Amino acid sequence: MTNITAxxxxxxxxDLEQFTGSEVVYRHSLGMLRYTEGVKYLAQTTQCYWxxxxxxxxxxxxxxxxxxxxxxxxxxxxxxxxxxxxxxEDTDKEVLRQQIEYTNFPLSEITLYLAQKVLMLPSEY
Numbered sequence: 001m002t003n004i005t006a007x008x009x010x011x012x013x014x015d016l017e018q019f020t021g022s023e024v025v026y027r028h029s030l031g032m033l034r035y036t037e038g039v040k041y042l043a044q045t046t047q048c049y050w051x052x053x054x055x056x057x058x059x060x061x062x063x064x065x066x067x068x069x070x071x072x073x074x075x076x077x078x079x080x081x082x083x084x085x086x087x088x089e090d091t092d093k094e095v096l097r098q099q100i101e102y103t104n105f106p107l108s109e110i111t112l113y114l115a116q117k118v119l120m121l122p123s124e125y
Contacts, residue, residue: 007045009106016042019124028052032059033114038121048105051076054085055112055119058096062087068095072114078105 007015019038027034033056035043043049055074062068073088083100113125 009108012045012106015045016121017123019121022120022124025118028056028119030056032056033117033119035119036121036124038124039112039119042110042121046106051085051105052119054098054100055087055114058087059117062096065089065095070116074112074114074119075109076100076103076105076112077109078103078107 016038019036019041022036022038024037025034026036026040030053033052035052039052043052062072067089068087073090075086075088077084077086081102081104083103083105085096085098085100086094087096088094111122113120113122115125
């Protein structure tokens with residue numbers, strides 16, 4: 001298991017860009033979503049399983065919106081060790097926003113797609 005202290009943000013971004021598809025899909029412990037190898041690498045490397053938990057925890061509520069059942073865009077924006085988690089119906093139609101008081105997530109921003117209940121990196125879509 002790699003630790004982020006050994007990687008710069010640029011190295012992490014380069015590593016994530018290498019994921020272009022996933023032959024293996026992992027089931028999240030909450031059971032509301034699955035995730036790809038790239039998302040697993042992100043969670044392990046940055047210890048951000050809390051991000052998967054947060055996204056998974058909203059699925060029951062968001063599933064009532066027919067436009068969000070098949071596809072969601074999730075963005076985490078980090079500034080000054082706090083974050084904002086945003087869910088969008090499309091890349092510019094925000095449907096949910098959660099403030100995160102503290103995070104040590106190493107990137108200033110990450111976007112994930114949830115397509116047919118599988119959370120993935122944009123490069124894996």
